[in-house]
Amino acid sequence: MALIVQKFGGTSVASTDRIKKVARRVAHWKARGHDLLVVPSAMSGETNRLIALAREISEAPDPRELDVIASTGEQVTIGLLAMALKEEGVEAISYTGPQVRVLTDSTFTKARILQIDDRKIRDDLAAGRVVVVAGFQGADENGNITTLGRGGSDTSAVALAAALNADECQIYTDVDGVYTTDPRIEPEARKLDTITFEEMMEMASLGSKVLQIRSVEFAGKYKVKLRVLSSFQDEGEGTLITVEEDKHMEQPIISGIAFNRDEAKLTVLGIPDRPGVAYRLLGPIAEANIDVDMIIQNGASDETTDFSFTVNRGEFARALEIVQATAASLGARGVLSDNKICKVSAVGVGMRSHPGIASRMFDVLGREGINIKMISTSEIKISVVVDEKYLELAVRVLHKAFGLDKKEAV
Numbered sequence: 001m002a003l004i005v006q007k008f009g010g011t012s013v014a015s016t017d018r019i020k021k022v023a024r025r026v027a028h029w030k031a032r033g034h035d036l037l038v039v040p041s042a043m044s045g046e047t048n049r050l051i052a053l054a055r056e057i058s059e060a061p062d063p064r065e066l067d068v069i070a071s072t073g074e075q076v077t078i079g080l081l082a083m084a085l086k087e088e089g090v091e092a093i094s095y096t097g098p099q100v101r102v103l104t105d106s107t108f109t110k111a112r113i114l115q116i117d118d119r120k121i122r123d124d125l126a127a128g129r130v131v132v133v134a135g136f137q138g139a140d141e142n143g144n145i146t147t148l149g150r151g152g153s154d155t156s157a158v159a160l161a162a163a164l165n166a167d168e169c170q171i172y173t174d175v176d177g178v179y180t181t182d183p184r185i186e187p188e189a190r191k192l193d194t195i196t197f198e199e200m201m202e203m204a205s206l207g208s209k210v211l212q213i214r215s216v217e218f219a220g221k222y223k224v225k226l227r228v229l230s231s232f233q234d235e236g237e238g239t240l241i242t243v244e245e246d247k248h249m250e251q252p253i254i255s256g257i258a259f260n261r262d263e264a265k266l267t268v269l270g271i272p273d274r275p276g277v278a279y280r281l282l283g284p285i286a287e288a289n290i291d292v293d294m295i296i297q298n299g300a301s302d303e304t305t306d307f308s309f310t311v312n313r314g315e316f317a318r319a320l321e322i323v324q325a326t327a328a329s330l331g332a333r334g335v336l337s338d339n340k341i342c343k344v345s346a347v348g349v350g351m352r353s354h355p356g357i358a359s360r361m362f363d364v365l366g367r368e369g370i371n372i373k374m375i376s377t378s379e380i381k382i383s384v385v386v387d388e389k390y391l392e393l394a395v396r397v398l399h400k401a402f403g404l405d406k407k408e409a410v
């Protein structure tokens with residue numbers, strides 16, 4: 001008998017019929033003697049709908065009130081799912097995040113979980129109930145409702161699994177696992193049986209939408225056994241997220257090609273090169289809570305330097321406004337911007353022991369006439385920024401060049 005946390009994504013609870021199906025699946029696990037904590041998302045499209053409603057009232061919705069609104073999608077699904085479980089003859093009880101004291105900080109719309117009080121949940125589990133907890137939400141120390149950022153119910157599930165020391169956290173979604181790349185772009189993409197935490201972290205942060213990055217971070221930190229599975233198939237082991245040592249000796253060099261369309265680039269030209277300019281330029285961006293991704297500073301030849309960085313496209317307009325103001329105050333020559341870019345990345349822990357992967361990647365892109373605008377690397381990934389119009393092509397040629405379409409990857 002095990003304690004299992006099961007998270008069901010928006011498409012898995014998109015209708016009452018699907019919720020009934022989820023209830024039958026949960027009932028099946030329960031019948032096998034397991035303890036179950038279930039974390040549903042909102043019905044698919046619902047969170048978007050709620051946020052759109054808020055935007056009809058206010059162009060820049062107040063973040064606290066936005067969370068009050070956005071968190072309601074999950075309140076509907078926990079109630080429906082608990083009812084559906086009872087219809088299946090399974091004892092169940094639902095709780096919102098605040099009700100089980102998912103304590104977060106007060107960063108509305110992207111709050112972080114600080115602590116979870118597991119007492120209530122443990123009592124219910126001990127009484128034989130399936131506990132259904134709303135994903136995506138918590139409350140700060142003053143009782144304000146908070147949400148964890150888009151896709152945050154993955155993180156709710158993993159955090160609950162960590163707090164309860166669960167045997168496994170299963171993320172049920174509309175794909176049957178983690179793929180070498182998005183099959184909608186490359187039909188030859190293959191499902192991976194395993195992927196390491198580190199690779200999954202990179203894939204998630206580089207644009208793979210399968211898991212919210214924080215959930216992977218959390219799972220790695222608290223050693224939660226994490227598995228991605230399809231909620232539409234009864235068979236299949238999905239993809240298990242592993243620690244590196246668990247993997248076979250023979251690692252593929254590259255495990256996947258990730259991409260992200262939501263990128264925008266800002267370049268400040270001719271900044272007088274003095275100590276502290278990077279801080280003066282990026283400090284105000286950080287203060288505005290805008291995430292900066294790639295950063296490039298060129299060597300100065302004439303005591304001025306060019307400085308480029310990328311931000312999420314949704315934050316582009318705000319970032320540009322801030323940068324224009326600071327660039328002027330720093331005496332820079334000007335600001336260039338481009339929001340029609342994307343980032344394509346090759347990820348694999350095998351890269352550590354195989355030099356030359358970066359140059360191979362550049363060669364493949366060059367041969368296709370794809371110009372690289374920015375490059376960044378880590379131990380296990382190489383990312384390039386290219387024109388958005390080349391996204392599909394870049395993903396496909398790299399997927400092929402690294403042999404990901406074959407069973408035996410090179």
Ligand code: ASP
Nearest residue numbers: 041047136150151152153
């Ligand atoms: N319902 C939230 C969203 O759409 C959280 C989630 O689905 O994980 O972002």
Ligand code: MG
Nearest residue numbers: 009010041151
């Ligand atoms: Mg999701």
